[in-house]
Amino acid sequence: MGLFILRRLGVMLLTALCLTFVVFFLTNLYPNLEKLAKTQGNQRMSDTQVETWLDNRGFLQPTLVKYGQWLGVMPGFTNTLDDGTFLGTCTRPGSTAENTAKYCGVLQGDWGYSTVFKDEVGKIVAKRLGNTGYLMFWVLVLMVPSALLVGVLAGMREGSALDRSLSTFSIITTATPEYVSGVIFIAIFTSSTVGLKWFKGTATQAMDNPTFENFFLPVLTIALYGMGYIARMTRASMTEVMTAQYIRTARLKGVSFPNIVMKHALRNALIAPFTVIMLQFPWLLNGVVIVETLFNYKGFGWALVQAAGNNDIQLLLAISVVSVFVVLVTQLISDIGYVYLNPRIRIS
């Protein structure tokens, strides 16, 4: 088991390195750098000015060198202009040649400086992740129990009226992406035309003061899309368990139906959904980006949109590291959890 986890960690590290390099390569393509120069410097810079601007800040070094600097295995780029301004990858506004570290990269715990927000990347990501973590927590609280309930109720009597109604419900939710359900919810519950006005159409205030009124719609929108899939998987696993021999034995023995479902079937039926829930996290991340844009909730997804829209290289890299980490860790947890939940499987 220890060896297995170790090997998985190695693969994770390799994946993270490859992915960050891809992001690094794409954000460092020349047209993207040109865009960065024009948004940071001056929109009307000529081509030569752009080139000098980039060259002065070390953006025109070979990609591998720049990647090494970002990782922290190569000394940071420094340059002093003719007028005495000190520039480099490790500099912050106001720093001089003396108080700048030689190495500044991820290995040194320095995530860089965001060109959009004018702040340390580490701080921004931590703050935005906090907001999104709160959102995700409530999404999971709403989504997982209701999805499991729907799936178990539908799966306990296959083909019954309850099964068909709940299966239709879960198909409809999987067919409704967040930007559709969000728009429909906003239209029904917040607009002055329909006149219900039960909720707020934006979640901007929810960052400081989350209430049911301003926070429920974003949570519901994300939860609903993921719910259908988990519910269908739970239903499938529940129907499979309910046809097993030991359930029939219990039934013939005279155990009551509620007891069969609660005591015999439920635990075995919940093994498969566990992995599905874990593997659902990457998709939730997508939902988060859409919903945070739709409801103007300034979390991780919102930061991603801002960083990508402005080619904020270091913020984008930090964001991709975090999201890749989330994806890989949830995969690892789902694998390990599967083994613990299902004693018949041993990892070789």
Place this chain on the structure above:
Amino acid sequence: MEPLSWTGSIAFLNPILMIALAALALSIVIWMVSSIVLPEAQVTVNPDGTVSSSGGVRGLTQLALWYSFVACVALALAYAVLGIVMGTSAGIIGAISQQFLPVWLALIILFAMSIAFKRRLGLYGKLYDSPIGMIGFGLVMFWVFTGIFGALDLIVTHDPLVQVSGMKNKVPGTPLPNLEDGEYAWYLLGGDNLARDIFSRMVKGAWIVVQIAPLATMFAFMVGITLGLPAGYYGGRLDTFLSFLANLILAFPVILLFYLLVTPEIVATGVPNYMAAVLFVFPIVFISVLLNSRYYTRPNFRTPLLIGVLGVALWLYLSLISTNGFVINTDDYSIWGLPTYLDLFDIPGGILVVFVSVVFVNSPTVFRIVRGLALDIKTRDYVAAAQTRGEGPWYIMLWEILPNARGPLIVDFCLRIGYTTILLGTLGFFGLGLPPESPDWGSTINEGRKLLSIYLHPALPPAFALLSLVLGLNLLADGLREESLKD
């Protein structure tokens, strides 16, 4: 011109529809509750061996559900038929159903023909045994026909890009202020914030989805199958390497990938062209290996066949990837492609990058499914028999394993078209790739959502269109799964 109301002179149907809908909702609830509370119907075995069950209260609830459902369907049909006959005097509903007349006709013909010949149509014919599958297929074909006829300018009432002054954010059914000859007199679903006709934009948006989504899914399947079969069949290093690559792409959050790939800056560097050049090779490889492995024992037949098929495929491939005589044309350098007089069609950079990235995102998942299926099927006896017979590995993969994996693959194909539709909508929602004035559903939803608290009508029609298409594909996949399991 008078503004149109929703139902016009067939408003007398509205209360009846309300009653029918209420009855339907009520009977569904009663049906569900009674299935939990009431005992199951008693089944008695008759002396002659037949089985009969008493109707009971449960049967009654089922009957009530059936009748209220039929009433609702009949009323919806009445709206459509009366609308076709009466046109605009039946209000917006009537006018819309009259505009959709070619779609209704095509649907009726398709369903009538298919049901008449369903026993001869294999799995497709069996679809007509499952009501869920039929509803799903109906929804999908509705949008397919809407897309096709919309592209032929049969359904649309106005140009989707033309702005008419005075129509900004007007509610559905508003008449045009200065009517010219031959122009449709109303904006059936109102105007958007740039005073364009929402109804026509929705119909034109269907064409974009119907063009891109199935084709992109098909390419993703070709890539996934061509790589997944050897990975599953051979295993070993090849499998490890390809699985690592697939997991790498899957670990990327889709939206981050889109934001990195689908920007004008990336299009300028030519990266999508390289990706297109690589990804579009796979169908050619797939077809040539498919044909070669089958017919290599008959060289006289195989060689001309391969030359013909590969010639056409290569020509299509080259015209697909080359634009204006270049494969890649950046400021710094360019690579020569097919000369323009041989070039069959040009794909604008924006569309190409959308297409490529959707294929790129979808193919690893297909790869994993195909690999899993190949791992399972390669242990079967018929594969061992083929190996003993001395068949080559590619023959076994493509002519023994693949046909036996078709059930799950067809089901996944339907689901994946739906997912691709959602992805295209996501791209439009973030304003990536497609030009900003394009009538695709994602962009329209994105534009409409900004004024959603005041004007509902610009965002809702494309939202419901996308919802119904994806729902239709999901139902179709469910019906297909059900029917293919019956074999």
